[in-house]
Amino acid sequence: EEVKRLGLAVTNLQADYFNQIKIGVEEYAKELGIEVITVDAKNDGATQVSQVQDLLTQDIDALIYLPAGAAAATVPARLAKAQGIPVVNVDRNAEGEPGDTFIATDNAASAYEVCNHIIGLAGGEGKMIMIHGQKGTTPEVERTKGCMKAIDENPGVELVAQQWSNQWSQAEGLDISQNLLQANPDVNLIFGQADGLAMGAMQGVKVSGVEQRVYIGGFDGDTTALPVLAEGGYDATATQQVRGIGRLAVDSAIKLAAGEELPAEQLLPGFLTTPENAQQYVEEHP
């Protein structure tokens, strides 16, 4: 069956990361002459179920599903499959009802790389603060795992404080880092689990007026964050292949609709990005 119309159910367009995937999907689909209907669940699972119902009444040929809520809900995929519509899960997968294929960045591996890199810059030792994403979400859990691995491998590094944000946002990154630096003025490492959090931490370090060099790592490779990184605003991130994920999702949808089998998981690497190589991603985002 040929794909003419794609449904794209997005978690939350308020996060740059998802917005980039949306742009990736829409641009690539346009090249291929495929219509995309996009809906935004604003992080609410129930809204998303309703939206997927609405997409299914509009004769879509495949569904690209970025689950909302802390973890993936099964119902949207189940509804689509019940109608014989293939489902491509992106970023989050559901335990009970996985998509026909699942595309994501290898969060744990990339977080490990980022943390390892900044720890290396600090000479393998120091005190670290971690600013988590929204507690309990898959990326938060995975990135914590990855970074903890790097910390455990470096006995000179101590995790002295950690705090969770609710919206992965820069404003939260600033307030949290400012407060945690207050309690721990001798910190020299900060890992923010998203670039917004890292950029907030970057401001937080400025405000706190600490003397020592603080090495900051982020995650995502947001299009707005990369130029800042390139100028040395902070020290490392893992650039997710948002456009790549978008293209892969469209390609996978086409293949599934044509009856092809795809692997259950297609994990794309995140690219460790530092001020040295950031410019290349600014010019062309993967």
Added chain:
Amino acid sequence: MTNAAAPILSLRNIRKSYGPIEVLHGIDLDVRPGEVVALLGENGAGKSTISKIISGTTPQSSGEMTWQGKPYAPSSPREAIDAGVGMIHQELMLLPHLTIAENVFVGRYPRRAGLVDRQAMNDQARSGLERLGLNISPARRVDGLSTANQQLVEIAKALTLNARLLILDEPTAALGGEETQKLFEQIARLKADGVGIIYISHRLEEIRKVADRIVVMRDGSKVEEFDSADIPVRQIVEAMVGRQLERMFPALPTPSDEPVLEVRNLTSARGDFEDINFTVRRGEILGIAGLVGAGRTELVRAIAGADPIASGTVLLKGRDITPKSPRDAIRNGIVLVPEDRKLQGLVLDHTIAENIGYANLTKVSTGGIVTTGKVNAFADNNIHRFGVKGRGPQKANELSGGNQQKVVIAKWLAREPSVVVLDEPTRGIDVGARSSIYDIIVGLAQEGVAVIVVSSDLEEVLGVSNRIMVMAAGRQSGILDHADANDVSVMELATA
């Protein structure tokens, strides 16, 4: 004792304090079945406070009550109602968004099979209203009813309670003569059924018609008890105010010929009045009389810019100033002391000083800057000037009704306007205060202000006006000179 039966209600040594201030100093009172006890006293004497204690609205600070021979201490209005004590409050207590029937039966809806029986509710409400001569659909919402009709609804509420004791706190304040008469008929019927009634009013001429006994209070104490209502008014008044009162109405002012306010072909945008024409001269007091619902309130509200006008003009000293808003009117020196002090006159939970200040923001400010000191000084000055029993930092709702009314008057007159319109200025005001308000009104005229007084109290319009315009059903039926005006001539025009 005219009545030998045992009292249904007895109060012994009832005291009440608000904070450190004691407002009732040990009141004793008995009410027997089938009698009407008139409770009289100046504003702030404590009449409403006693009523509220009896009806479970507020608790007394000390003292005992006995109800049908048993100790009685209602902790909520519900308990009082269940015991058979009904009350209508001095301030109207209606729910504007609900129907008349629902207002009458609020909290005790007639039920069938556990469910509200609307049909029965409407029927019973209708018969209650008819007993008072009110012929409107009980399914009608209360908002939009005239004050008088609202008062009648309130009375109907009390009459349908089937109470053994009924407290009527100024039930006739907003009523005209005919409605009052209807009420008295109902009171007679209740008396015959053995209901005890406590009747509070500032209309002393009514007392003789309705009461069996009179209890007079002053400053929170009972000062005199008359076992008959057949007492000269003068004697009652002296008991109330504790001194001799010479006269009620001051000598009328002599107006000049210079017209100040001219109203030409004025017609309401809402159809409440039509084609009104009159002139008020410098130093003149024009009374406006009419039956309840004649459209007097609407007319004066329109003149003061509070309601829209369909056509016609208002001229001030020959200049067309037909106001579009109260602001407009005030700027031109026309002020209105509104009919309903609670809804239109005062911000009840703000202080007296603030309330006076709101209407005089330009007076208490220099270059838009206001200071609390100035507001307070200005307010103190006017509190003193108009004899308000209260202090500037006191909240308006802590004053007795009459003193609230004085605050409303004070707030407007402080602006030194050129036209003053007073709508029912003495509603709920005691005799002493009333005569001082008449002094204020006449004093204004003598200073050259043009005054309009709307009143349902015939004696009042007759006593205080140079001329009287009478309205009937939204039209002006005539203008009488002071010399030609009397009960008969006014009533003839009012019913024309």
Added chain:
Amino acid sequence: MNVRNDREEDRMTMTHSTTAERPRLADLFSLSGATGPLIGLVLLCIFLSFATDSFFTMRNLLNVLDQITVLGIMAVGMTLVILIGGIDLAVGSVLALAMMVMGYVANVAGFPLGLAIIVALACAAASGAVSGLLITLFNVPAFISTLAMMSIARGLANMITDGQQIVGFPAWFSMLAFIRHWGFLTTTVAVMLIVFALGWFFLRYTSAGRSLYAIGGNPEVARLAGINVSLMTVGVYVVSSLLAGLGGVVLAMRLDSVQPTAGFTYELDTIAAVVIGGTSLSGGQGGIVGTIIGVLIIGVLRNGLNLLGVSPFTQAVVIGVVIALAVAAEAFKKR
């Protein structure tokens, strides 16, 4: 937020003659205050029927019903709260708390799901009781006490599983949201319809229901009329929370999972539905029929914008404009 303003006063003045003798049928459904929104809803439906192929199909209309169940159930409780002049900001969080309690009791503690639902509803009701008691005993304004409860319930919902969702309910549970009896009626929709009917009946025909109008109109008048205002107030918050809990259970059926982030900002949707439906935030005026219209407007609007393929950012703008128009139309009509 104010009981009486001059505009309202004007409006009242001018409508008394028309409302005085309303025809019987309109009276039964007490549409007063919601005719503007009703017209808006009808226009919206007509427009969507022409603008899209799929809107006016049985399947889509049933979808809309499915989609409004949670909002509809919560809006009934909110109607009662707003009628007495209160507000309940905690409903979204209480929904999440009830979900998590249900999930924990059933899938972690291992009790039968039926029992878990009862425990969840009891917890929800208890949070309502706490809000209600804060309001009546401690004089905390409803806005603040339910705002506090909103924060507390959300925190507790998260603490139960440290922010994780719970999945793995029996298959029948989720099917209640998707199997259409007689081809059209899912159990969840049926629950919503029952809640609508009960709410409507309660407000119209019971003296407790009528007394809510009195309390909202003027609590002091209600008290003087012998109504137990405090008790009724607590009761109303309990019912609102209970229905939020029920909304949580229904949502769990729809999602086949429970998560502590569920229901975030639902309080605003719920309040909006009630107010769009003509119930006045100052209390004493409104009813369930209006609320149903309000719920439908929000539901149809969201569904329609998705069907039209309107971009999510533009959707926000359109939703805002339509809400303002629907309510302004009502006000205009009243002139």
Added chain:
Amino acid sequence: MNVRNDREEDRMTMTHSTTAERPRLADLFSLSGATGPLIGLVLLCIFLSFATDSFFTMRNLLNVLDQITVLGIMAVGMTLVILIGGIDLAVGSVLALAMMVMGYVANVAGFPLGLAIIVALACAAASGAVSGLLITLFNVPAFISTLAMMSIARGLANMITDGQQIVGFPAWFSMLAFIRHWGFLTTTVAVMLIVFALGWFFLRYTSAGRSLYAIGGNPEVARLAGINVSLMTVGVYVVSSLLAGLGGVVLAMRLDSVQPTAGFTYELDTIAAVVIGGTSLSGGQGGIVGTIIGVLIIGVLRNGLNLLGVSPFTQAVVIGVVIALAVAAEAFKKR
């Protein structure tokens, strides 16, 4: 949300003697309604000083000031709105709109940043004017008109860059939030203090400020007193939105970037701060000093809980409990 309820009535009845003869100083700062919260704030500070090493240090207290700037600025506008008995749900979205307009005009269209700020503030003020006109001309309740504006402004903020953030402002811009003049005062904090002072002066010493109390107390009384209620109402929403826009500019300085998601749910924080500070949602009662206390309670609480390393879930519960206690304490004191 109701102007008069029996509890309030009782409270009023019982307090007159105490409020009647207030001492001069307390009068100047018109703490009435906020002494309970003030005590709460002091207790909170004492507790945190003992529980953490870092709370009671100059540096941390300056941090707290930095962190409350946006909330503080917006809360002044919200105080005016709530004083007249209104509510403004749009402030968070208007903040985002102003940020995005500023970012777009400066960094995309390439105009000078100063001009961009003026354009941003003008857009913010315009959204307030729209809300205000909906309320006064079209009789839309404030809750609904600002809810609509909340949705519209958020949609527009997103549409400007299709949801992207904008970075790359001149260095001096961000420095305004971080360089401490005389060792302690950042420009952003200074802006907040000026807004506090202006708000306080306006409400206390200008006749326009005084008339807001009258409008909130009873709009009909105010209208009959010759106050231009409609104009003042529109003005108040314009000021509230303008200050939300200013909050956006300050937030942009703090973040050195602008994003359309900024300010999400800030309206609740802002309203909470105002109400915790003793300004009554039914209008006519309250003031800026109380609001400052409310803002500080929220700021200190968040800061302290982070210093204590409390998990976000527990934080939510603690914040809810403290808010309820602070307001209940006030109510209790009044008995």
